Amino acid sequence: MSTEPQREMPIRSEGDIVTTRRTVREVAQRLGFGITDVTRIVTATSELARNIVLYAGAGVIRWRELGKSSRVGVELTLEDNGPGITDIEQAMQEGYTTSGGLGLGLPGTKRLMDEFEIASEVGRGTRVTVRKWRRL
Amino acid sequence: MQLTQGDYGEAYLANRLHIGQIHQQIGLEPRWYMGAYSIYMQLAFPRVMTAFEHDLGKGQRIFLALLKIITLDTELAITTYIAASEEIISSQSREILEIATPVVQVWSGVVAAPLIGTLDSQRAQQFTERLLERIVEMRASVALVDITGVPMMDTRTAQYLLEAISAVRLLGSQVILTGVRPAIAQTLVHLGIDLSNVATRPSLEAGLRLGLDMLELQVLHRDGKR
Amino acid sequence: MAEDNIAVIKVRDVLMITMPADPGDATVSALQEKVMATMVQTEAAGVILDISAVETLDSFFARTIAETAQMVALMGGRTVIAGMRPSVAITTTQLGLTLGGAMTALDVDRALDMLNHTHQ
Numbered sequence: 001m002s003t004e005p006q007r008e009m010p011i012r013s014e015g016d017i018v019t020t021r022r023t024v025r026e027v028a029q030r031l032g033f034g035i036t037d038v039t040r041i042v043t044a045t046s047e048l049a050r051n052i053v054l055y056a057g058a059g060v061i062r063w064r065e066l067g068k069s070s071r072v073g074v075e076l077t078l079e080d081n082g083p084g085i086t087d088i089e090q091a092m093q094e095g096y097t098t099s100g101g102l103g104l105g106l107p108g109t110k111r112l113m114d115e116f117e118i119a120s121e122v123g124r125g126t127r128v129t130v131r132k133w134r135r136l
Numbered sequence: 137m138q139l140t141q142g143d144y145g146e147a148y149l150a151n152r153l154h155i156g157q158i159h160q161q162i163g164l165e166p167r168w169y170m171g172a173y174s175i176y177m178q179l180a181f182p183r184v185m186t187a188f189e190h191d192l193g194k195g196q197r198i199f200l201a202l203l204k205i206i207t208l209d210t211e212l213a214i215t216t217y218i219a220a221s222e223e224i225i226s227s228q229s230r231e232i233l234e235i236a237t238p239v240v241q242v243w244s245g246v247v248a249a250p251l252i253g254t255l256d257s258q259r260a261q262q263f264t265e266r267l268l269e270r271i272v273e274m275r276a277s278v279a280l281v282d283i284t285g286v287p288m289m290d291t292r293t294a295q296y297l298l299e300a301i302s303a304v305r306l307l308g309s310q311v312i313l314t315g316v317r318p319a320i321a322q323t324l325v326h327l328g329i330d331l332s333n334v335a336t337r338p339s340l341e342a343g344l345r346l347g348l349d350m351l352e353l354q355v356l357h358r359d360g361k362r
Numbered sequence: 363m364a365e366d367n368i369a370v371i372k373v374r375d376v377l378m379i380t381m382p383a384d385p386g387d388a389t390v391s392a393l394q395e396k397v398m399a400t401m402v403q404t405e406a407a408g409v410i411l412d413i414s415a416v417e418t419l420d421s422f423f424a425r426t427i428a429e430t431a432q433m434v435a436l437m438g439g440r441t442v443i444a445g446m447r448p449s450v451a452i453t454t455t456q457l458g459l460t461l462g463g464a465m466t467a468l469d470v471d472r473a474l475d476m477l478n479h480t481h482q
Contacts, residue, residue: 302455
């Protein structure tokens, strides 16, 4: 597995959400993802970045190109030192209600990506890593 | 013989990769390439050792250097060969998927998409993308999704179908699920799939009739009767 | 500054707004404010939100659309979202987002037809 260098960007405000989206869009497009997958990746990023702004105040996004023989992929890690998630299992079960209720939207985000990892500790912070591989 | 020219920078790599691509195009498999190098090495070894019999250490180093270059060369050529082959396979796969999921316009504003075979994640995504793109392209308010050719229904397939239907709705079009055979209907009910929001019809024809109805169109016999 | 991105136009008795490609939160919020303000002024029968240029529709945008549709309904109007892109429709569905009471149409033309029908 080739290890590409990680790039990173801070997420400190609402305004950073759209900047993050644009950056990730460029990365996904450059890697050759189809338009629907680019949209999935960007939207998932937007949700995760929004969580950081809403619940932690500030955090960071790191991204990396993945290469495994003939496969190409992207890895995004969004991390913060916020309050952390009390019950991850519950967070992973909640879905959006029809009224678009608040919540972390993690199950939906997980559906958009191929791989989803989350680590969180109350009082210390949360880290979500997602990956998507380019379809053949 | 560029092999021993001495400069193994980017230009060299590019050249070897290009040769690998050519080999793929003309159908020259790696084993011939490797076989040739193997013979080359077998012929070269005694010659090198004889030439350097007064300094076997140097002879060894030279031979090893030769081995290194040849290994790099083979690696590059094989890598390109494999990559080029995979390119062909994946483009053929895409073509097959496109042919297997046609979306045709059956009337102004109505498209029909027959689903044939089983749906896996990739096929489902491909189908949905294609269906939506064609709906936009043909400005179709109604999409007939025919599942006559779907041999069996399970939760996953039903889920893919429901997602596709929801997506079409978001675009602003209606979906009519056609070709719902009794066996499939039974399975859907047993699986607890909620199709109360989806218009269904047993045949494509019945679906088309409903679709035209939705568009407030009517087919009349020339003598005026329906 | 964000409000400059969106103009609310009155076409017959309907309000039309065209959204830019990747509206930030400020622009999305401004959308709601502008719609409400103009609804009060003009007593329009409906609102058409043209999102044919929009590349990303996240939960904030979806929620704002749903809320706006609800507010418009309370003022006696209907809301139609026009021109959603296939990639956006697929992603929105997969994310599990809904647009509340907002209707959807393939394009602005059909959206206008839709609102005329309902009005009658």
